[in-house]
Amino acid sequence: MVTSDGRRIECRAVIVASDLPSARELVTLPERESRRAGAVYFSTDKAPTDSRLVILDGTGKGPVLNAAVMSNVSSSYAPAGKHLVVAALPDVIDGDLAAVARTQLRTWWGPQVDAWVHLRTYRIAHAGVEQRPPFHPKRNIALGNGVFVCGDHRDTGSSQGALFSGRRCGELVAGALA
Ligand SMILES: Cc1cc2nc3c(=O)[nH]c(=O)nc-3n(C[C@H](O)[C@H](O)[C@H](O)COP(=O)(O)OP(=O)(O)OC[C@H]3O[C@@H](n4cnc5c(N)ncnc54)[C@H](O)[C@@H]3O)c2cc1C
Numbered sequence: 001m002v003t004s005d006g007r008r009i010e011c012r013a014v015i016v017a018s019d020l021p022s023a024r025e026l027v028t029l030p031e032r033e034s035r036r037a038g039a040v041y042f043s044t045d046k047a048p049t050d051s052r053l054v055i056l057d058g059t060g061k062g063p064v065l066n067a068a069v070m071s072n073v074s075s076s077y078a079p080a081g082k083h084l085v086v087a088a089l090p091d092v093i094d095g096d097l098a099a100v101a102r103t104q105l106r107t108w109w110g111p112q113v114d115a116w117v118h119l120r121t122y123r124i125a126h127a128g129v130e131q132r133p134p135f136h137p138k139r140n141i142a143l144g145n146g147v148f149v150c151g152d153h154r155d156t157g158s159s160q161g162a163l164f165s166g167r168r169c170g171e172l173v174a175g176a177l178a
Contacts, residue, residue, distance in 0.1 A: 013146045013173045017166065020153040021126050027143055032153065036091035037127030040101040042116040047072060047083040048109040063089045064104045085116065091123045128157035137161070141169045148173055
């Protein structure tokens with residue numbers, strides 16, 4: 001294998017473990033439609049919850065689908081000693097995603113949300129691959145000549161799908177090299 005800076009590495013297998021658009025720059029894979037998403041980040045002195053979990057919108061009304069206090073997972077996500085809250089929502093809304101998110105999160109955590117400082121809003125063009133029915137999650141991970149590929153685009157568009165494809169890929173490579 002030859003890296004982009006010209007180094008030659010002798011190996012029996014190469015695993016391309018990236019998002020689909022990046023993988024397609026390195027190996028031949030069919031194009032697939034991307035699903036867009038928005039992510040809004042807030043800073044706050046006080047976390048609205050001690051939970052380390054992703055908190056889902058149980059009403060199903062949205063548009064915020066889930067929120068998480070990232071600094072509960074690791075304080076390094078808020079090095080200034082604050083808390084970092086992120087809200088994820090579809091990037092199909094015109095206007096100010098931060099205002100929309102704040103309005104909804106106020107119904108979860110009350111007026112403390114008004115004191116949160118908006119840090120950044122990202123509109124993410126490729127948040128994952130589109131997976132409308134009919135959907136076949138187990139995609140090919142062995143491209144031949146010792147090249148393998150893994151990532152959520154090989155299974156389901158989720159952390160679980162990414163991990164599952166990684167295990168599938170690892171087991172196949174181990175078997176191929178045994
Ligand atoms: C806003 C948002 C919210 C989400 N919420 C959830 C959720 O609540 N639950 C859930 O299960 N999933 C969620 N997801 C989806 C989840 O994040 C992805 O499915 C998962 O991260 C995919 O993992 P991956 O390892 O396949 O790819 P990625 O996490 O995209 O990792 C690929 C890595 O490859 C790197 N890379 C790219 N090109 C190269 C290169 N040439 N060389 C070296 N490295 C490279 C990238 O920098 C990146 O770090 C969310 C996604 C977004 C965007």
